[in-house]
Amino acid sequence: MITLAIETSCDETSAAILEDDKVLSNIISTQLFHSQYGGVVPEVASREHLKKIINVCETALAKGRKKLDDANLVCATTEPGLIGALLVGSNFAKGLSVALQIPFISVNHIQAHLYSPFIGSPKIRFPFIGLIVSGGHTLLILAEDLFKHKIIGRTIDDAAGEAFDKVAKLLGYGYPGGKHIDDSAKHGDPSFHKFPRSNIKDSEFDFSFSGIKTSVLYFLRKNYDGINLNKQTLNDICASFQDAVIGMLFDKTKKAAEKYGVKTIAISGGVSANSELKQRFNSLKQKGYDIYFPSNEFTTDNAAMIGLAGYLKFNSTDTYRVIGEDQLRIHAKPRLDYEAF
Ligand code: KG4
Ligand code: ZN
Numbered sequence: 001m002i003t004l005a006i007e008t009s010c011d012e013t014s015a016a017i018l019e020d021d022k023v024l025s026n027i028i029s030t031q032l033f034h035s036q037y038g039g040v041v042p043e044v045a046s047r048e049h050l051k052k053i054i055n056v057c058e059t060a061l062a063k064g065r066k067k068l069d070d071a072n073l074v075c076a077t078t079e080p081g082l083i084g085a086l087l088v089g090s091n092f093a094k095g096l097s098v099a100l101q102i103p104f105i106s107v108n109h110i111q112a113h114l115y116s117p118f119i120g121s122p123k124i125r126f127p128f129i130g131l132i133v134s135g136g137h138t139l140l141i142l143a144e145d146l147f148k149h150k151i152i153g154r155t156i157d158d159a160a161g162e163a164f165d166k167v168a169k170l171l172g173y174g175y176p177g178g179k180h181i182d183d184s185a186k187h188g189d190p191s192f193h194k195f196p197r198s199n200i201k202d203s204e205f206d207f208s209f210s211g212i213k214t215s216v217l218y219f220l221r222k223n224y225d226g227i228n229l230n231k232q233t234l235n236d237i238c239a240s241f242q243d244a245v246i247g248m249l250f251d252k253t254k255k256a257a258e259k260y261g262v263k264t265i266a267i268s269g270g271v272s273a274n275s276e277l278k279q280r281f282n283s284l285k286q287k288g289y290d291i292y293f294p295s296n297e298f299t300t301d302n303a304a305m306i307g308l309a310g311y312l313k314f315n316s317t318d319t320y321r322v323i324g325e326d327q328l329r330i331h332a333k334p335r336l337d338y339e340a341f
Contacts, residue, residue: 001314004057004071004096005307008089009081009109010136011040013052016303017064017071021311023119024064026297026304027056035175039165046084053092060303071102075310078106080136105310109301110137114149115312116305117266117292125264125290131253133277134269134301135161135176138249140205140256143266146316152256153205160245161271163209167216167241171234181238182274188232188239193219195244205252212244242276250280257289266292273299 007014011031017024031048034040061068076093078086090106097104114130130141130149138160140153158166161178168177195215198208216237229237249271257265267281272293281291298305 001072001311002066002070003073003075003307003311004060004068004093005107005303005310006053006057006074006076006089006093007109007112007301007303007306008049008053008085009077010085010301011045011048012301013049013056013089014301014303014306015053015057015060016307017060017066018304018307018311021119021308023304023307024066025060025062026302027060027063028297028300028302029056030300038169038175040082042082042084045082046088049085049088053088057092068096068100071096071100073103073105073310073314074100075105075107075306075314077109077112077306079108081109103314105314107306107309107313109306110139111147111149112305112309113137113268114141114143114266115309116268116294116298116302117272119294119298119304119308121292125292127260127262128264128266128292129253129257129260129262131249131265131267131272132269133160133249133267133271135159135165135178137269138207138209140207140253142256142260142262146312152260153203153207153252155207155209156200156203157208157210158213160207160209160249161269163213163245164271166213170213170217170220171229171237176270178271178274181242182276184235184238185242185276186235186239188235188237190239190243192236193240195219195241197244197248205256207248207252209245209248212241216241242274246274246276246280249277253281254284263288264290264292268294268299270300 003018005016012028014028016026029052074093074096076090078090094104113132118124127144130143132139138155142150142152164178165176168180173180195212198211200206
């Protein structure tokens with residue numbers, strides 16, 4: 001089966017070609033100009049998706065050595081995300097579905113992140129604990145079976161990536177800031193300052209990251225107001241902040257794995273590219289855990305993960321095999337657990 005997958009939920013215009021669950025191509029065009037505004041401007045993002053979508057799809061087809069007529073399935077992200085941006089990709093995909101008379105599958109972006117660490121793996125190892133850490137989401141999930149997920153923890157305020165981006169901004173880095181902090185932290189001392197780890201009463205697996213962002217702000221005001229930070233101090237603050245955030249993510253995920261007796265952990269989303277996060281989770285392999293990370297090209301938003309989730313969804317039900325105008329009305333069979341997100 002040849003799948004054409006499209007992702008336009010935020011500021012990446014992406015298209016991928018898959019043969020069954022194997023990724024043949026994955027083209028990502030990132031709208032870098034948003035960095036001048038310090039965040040994504042939704043209306044501008046939608047217009048840019050419109051300009052790029054045809055070219056990105058054509059490039060994905062060429063790189064995957066397929067023609068449009070070869071596609072048997074088309075899928076696109078339909079939720080969650082910026083509404084105008086989502087509409088560009090999903091309507092483009094639905095148009096292709098009608099024109100080519102092939103089924104269309106709507107894909108939940110978070111579900112796609114959840115399965116992204118298994119791209120290229122022979123199979124998905126259920127049950128597993130999924131930690132999804134991106135610029136917009138921080139979720140801890142117990143994945144019992146295909147599309148059978150339970151959210152066991154989530155952020156009650158900022159997402160982990162958002163905390164990285166906000167602190168990066170305080171420190172004078174551009175947007176998105178996670179990678180800058182990660183790079184700086186490699187040369188810093190994590191014990192330079194102990195930023196507080198938040199503990200949420202009565203919800204052992206929920207996260208909170210807005211407090212740490214504020215404490216970095218107060219720490220800077222108190223100690224470095226009007227003073228230019230030298231490189232080493234900057235590195236040390238980055239390392240201390242990163243240690244606190246990654247520590248919270250790691251400790252709760254490990255605790256969840258222990259509580260539910262699960263030995264497989266899959267980490268996904270933009271923040272899963274973080275080197276400290278990788279190092280901490282990978283150290284669990286010595287204790288008998290199976291740890292899955294997406295390869296770097298599948299950490300940030302990409303259409304390959306949308307293709308995999310769409311392909312899995314298509315194969316998990318007969319409903320989608322209908323071709324014709326009905327296909328646009330058919331969404332999910334009850335067993336697909338949308339409640340989970
Ligand atoms: O998954 P993603 O592309 O977008 C959303 O769906 O939100 O994630 C983007 C986020 C940004 O907040 C970015 O700062 C963060 O991932 N990020 C990182 C690293 N690389 C990207 N955070 C920490 N360390 C990194 N190496
Ligand atoms: Zn994402």
